[in-house]
Amino acid sequence: MTLPEYFQQLEKQLEAQLPFVAYRHPNSDEFQCQLQQKATLEYLENFQQEGFVFAPFDNQKRTIFFNRKDAVFSKLKCTAEDLVIEEETNTTKEFENSLQQKAFHENIVAKGIETIENSALEKVVLSRKQVLVVKTAPIEYFKRLLKTYPAAFVYCWYHPQVGLWLAATPETLVKTQNNRFKTMALAGTQVFKETAEIAWGEKEKEEQAIVTRTIENALKSIKGIENLQISEVQTHRAGNVVHLKTDITGVFQKDSLEEIVTNLHPTPAVCGLPKEMAKTFILKEEHYDRAFYSGYVGELNIQVEKPRNPRKRNVENSAFNLIERQSNLYVNLRCMQLLENKALLYIGGGITKDSNPTAEWEETLRKAETMQNVL
Numbered sequence: 001m002t003l004p005e006y007f008q009q010l011e012k013q014l015e016a017q018l019p020f021v022a023y024r025h026p027n028s029d030e031f032q033c034q035l036q037q038k039a040t041l042e043y044l045e046n047f048q049q050e051g052f053v054f055a056p057f058d059n060q061k062r063t064i065f066f067n068r069k070d071a072v073f074s075k076l077k078c079t080a081e082d083l084v085i086e087e088e089t090n091t092t093k094e095f096e097n098s099l100q101q102k103a104f105h106e107n108i109v110a111k112g113i114e115t116i117e118n119s120a121l122e123k124v125v126l127s128r129k130q131v132l133v134v135k136t137a138p139i140e141y142f143k144r145l146l147k148t149y150p151a152a153f154v155y156c157w158y159h160p161q162v163g164l165w166l167a168a169t170p171e172t173l174v175k176t177q178n179n180r181f182k183t184m185a186l187a188g189t190q191v192f193k194e195t196a197e198i199a200w201g202e203k204e205k206e207e208q209a210i211v212t213r214t215i216e217n218a219l220k221s222i223k224g225i226e227n228l229q230i231s232e233v234q235t236h237r238a239g240n241v242v243h244l245k246t247d248i249t250g251v252f253q254k255d256s257l258e259e260i261v262t263n264l265h266p267t268p269a270v271c272g273l274p275k276e277m278a279k280t281f282i283l284k285e286e287h288y289d290r291a292f293y294s295g296y297v298g299e300l301n302i303q304v305e306k307p308r309n310p311r312k313r314n315v316e317n318s319a320f321n322l323i324e325r326q327s328n329l330y331v332n333l334r335c336m337q338l339l340e341n342k343a344l345l346y347i348g349g350g351i352t353k354d355s356n357p358t359a360e361w362e363e364t365l366r367k368a369e370t371m372q373n374v375l
């Protein structure tokens, strides 16, 4: 398959109104796609199934599942440099009154801070939706995301009964390879500046430390998790912004993937602490439906062929490749939903007692640029 053919089959699938997902893992040279052959809407039944999941923020709602066994799956070796992007003048404009949006956002952030000061709530992530008028060319936007954000998990997901979503997310929810898993605590944001040395304030350090601590505790409560290792805090670039990040790895028992995902999602990077209290605040105060923003998305129990180590002695077996099961789930951030002629951009930020409402509004503007840059 050639690169133009890869995108053409997505166009065709979209025209035929059949579900599909196309994606590239962070820093990978493989473009993948899974094309469903039927338009039925399936939900995930258990974490032993093999396929692609699309979960909403609200963990009481069901997760959409694209089964691998009913799909045509293909992979293409390719890098971002191979992509040719058609230059277009930027035609987007704000659909809503941004002054009203600003006032509303600053107001709920102030309310969040006040609740943190007067209750057991330590952190809450507050978000909003920004609507832009666009010329809808979904696959073209997907190409641009692939080209612009090689270090992100970039996907284009479509189901005729649900809609079309695109993202370039910097955040891993959990990755597993045989009995090993990896997750991350990502929080704190500032604008990336090529020239300046990056210094982090106490507010961001604390905001990220809450995420690390919560993830650590959520994992420790799961039976069979061993060898938990937590890295130093690092700066992690995501397009025009940078975050603080800690990598967390360990060993787990195969049947506990569901428990890991349930314990982690939604993490305090997208919800808050304590989890239920933050979620209640979000559902009551945000006044819009997050839908799949800040849910999770990715491969579940995918079979991957690994070549055997050629240096290993066992010559008899060396002709066979190893089959390994992998899951690669990401938090659905820096994402947008495309409608007929509108793009809905979803953006949020972590609120602690030291937050400032105007700075939080500005942070959502910076984060929205991830998607705006390709529209």
Ligand SMILES: C=C(O[C@H]1C=CC=C(C(=O)O)[C@@H]1O)C(=O)O
Pocket (backbone or CB within 6 Å): 125, 127, 171, 186, 187, 188, 189, 243, 268, 269, 270, 333, 334, 346, 347, 348, 349, 350, 351, 367
């Ligand atoms: C909630 C979002 O980002 C999260 C991930 C990294 C940094 C964040 C922050 O600094 O607030 C957020 O917790 C978003 O992009 O909508």
